[in-house]
Amino acid sequence: MTAGSGGARTALRRCVPIPADDFAERHWDRAPLLSRRVDDYTDLLDLDDVDELLSRRGLRTPFVRMAQRGKVIAAARYTGGGGPGAEIGDQVHDERVFELLNGGATLVLQGLHRLWPPLIDLAGGLGRELAVPVQINAYLTPPGNQGFATHYDTHAVFVLQVAGTKRWRVHPPVVIDPVERQPWGGRADEVAAVAADPPVLDAVLGPGDALYLPRGWLHAASALDDWSLHLTLGLRAPTRLSVVEALLDLAADEPALRAGLPMGTELGDDGSSIAPVLADTVKALHSWLDTLSPDTVAAHWSRSTASAARPAPMRPVAQAAALARLSVDDRVRLRPGLRARIVTTERVAIEVPDRTVTMPAVCAAAVRELLDGRVHRVGDLPGLDDADRLVLVRRLISETILTLDA
CATH class of the missing domain: 2.60.120.650 (Cupin)
Incomplete structure (x- = not known):
């Protein structure tokens, strides 16, 4: 908690x-x-x-x-x-x-x-x-x-x-x-x-x-x-069963767990025909589970459950009108309640529940600040000049990742 x-x-x-x-x-x-x-x-x-x-x-x-x-x-x-x-x-x-x-x-x-x-x-x-x-x-x-x-x-x-x-x-x-x-x-x-x-x-x-x-x-x-x-x-709190369901989703990527059953396997009999299949499946499951990291499960769970709770409401008319006259003196923040994380490779990738938004690598420092949940003045963002700051912020407002602070 x-x-x-x-x-x-x-x-x-x-x-x-x-x-x-x-x-x-x-x-x-x-x-x-x-x-x-x-x-x-x-x-x-x-x-x-x-x-x-x-x-x-x-x-x-x-x-x-x-x-x-x-x-x-x-x-x-x-x-x-x-x-x-x-x-x-x-x-x-x-x-x-x-x-x-x-x-x-x-x-x-x-x-x-x-x-x-x-x-x-x-x-x-x-x-x-x-x-x-x-x-x-x-x-x-x-x-x-x-x-x-x-x-x-x-x-x-x-x-x-x-x-x-x-x-x-x-x-x-x-x-x-x-x-x-x-x-x-x-x-x-x-x-x-x-x-x-x-x-x-x-x-x-x-x-x-x-x-x-x-x-x-x-x-x-x-x-x-x-x-x-x-x-x-x-x-609507998650449970341990939620973790199991996330694991089940991830299991679809493991070939050993996607393998078909032997021809003629009777699932409705006394269990004798599925006993060896069950043993092999449990063994494969254990081997696969041992390869998983908490980070992998957490990332999948975050993506799959993020849509269950909508982010804070935004004022679309006010945001659209203000976007046209955005200045370096305006203040912006990450939309409250929106799950967003940064993946930095050759470009900066911002993952939100329904998509990934990419930016040039030069934006990395500014993006890190913008996604920290605090209010930021556009003109104070690091690593960019004013023109690029405005381009970056306009893009992230247009993607409904940022909102203008009233």
């Missing part, structure tokens, strides 16, 4: 009040943590903001979902045509949402980390501190109602209570550390059986309270006597 333990109102500090090192050692991927009066979350999203999103922002599915008494409501019941000039058929209809809310349904606003500015910033900050992709949903439940039955998630979550109160009942896992291919629906009977036992945590969250749940922990939540609004921050 890369977050420091100090600094008020860092993204992690808004979710847990204890030092980051303590949280990492005692709770991360291990045990729930209930925290009282951590922060006021109404600056992130409040009830008026929910109305703004529903009534004036033209939301479409899948940014909205509704559920009641443990069942998801068909989107056709609260969406429809967008009207003249909007050639879409799944825009949220606020009057239909009103009817369902009035009848006790829970509203879920999904993907707010891509939609609502304060939550875009929170997700970006928390993602950089924890080095994980972060998604954010909001849940609005009318008084006395429950949207979803007891279930578990295959990723850890922070729950931030914004308004109202909600009772949370938490039970231990039926699957330890489940991954996405192990959703709770495939174990519904086991989940229901464990949910019938007394919970290990039965607590009411009020405004400003926060709850951390590791993946796999069963939970159900119900609103009490007022409208409850909470945010769920999903932490």
Whole structure:
């Protein structure tokens, strides 16, 4: 965990009040943590903001979902045509949402980390501190109602209570550390059986309270006597299985592991025909694994997972307009959240998730500074004259690797 333990109102500090090192050692991927009066979350999203999103922002599915008494409501019941000039058929209809809310349904606003500015910033900050992709949903439940039955998630979550109160009942896992291919629906009977036992945590969250749940922990939540609004921050952290999957991708480059099976091999028999093949394959796998370096695996993993978390939003109109009048007095920085690394050979190669950008070797010193994450004045870049500095920076802004510092 890369977050420091100090600094008020860092993204992690808004979710847990204890030092980051303590949280990492005692709770991360291990045990729930209930925290009282951590922060006021109404600056992130409040009830008026929910109305703004529903009534004036033209939301479409899948940014909205509704559920009641443990069942998801068909989107056709609260969406429809967008009207003249909007050639879409799944825009949220606020009057239909009103009817369902009035009848006790829970509203879920999904993907707010891509939609609502304060939550875009929170997700970006928390993602950089924890080095994980972060998604954010909001849940609005009318008084006395429950949207979803007891279930578990295959990723850890922070729950931030914004308004109202909600009772949370938490039970231990039926699957330890489940991954996405192990959703709770495939174990519904086991989940229901464990949910019938007394919970290990039965607590009411009020405004400003926060709850951390590791993946796999069963939970159900119900609103009490007022409208409850909470945010769920999903932490899509990699696992050891992620490393295995990266190794599997790399294994395709090893001829001994691509070799075909002997003609007539029966994979569905009692195992006798594949036993020697299995022995040879395990031997080849061990030999190949011994040749791998951590750097090779890390580089592949970085390339294959970088697209899971988008870099910080940029202002395309402002960037394009400013690019035309770029001067040596302008200040630029690496686009926050963008994974970029330098490979220096005869030319300077900058690797980003979806491409490689090459520059003359004379740019090496300037590129190293530009990719260090700090803000730099164009005219101060080393190793180049002003004309070449402007050419370099224009190119990297055009490639959306750099952004102009406001």
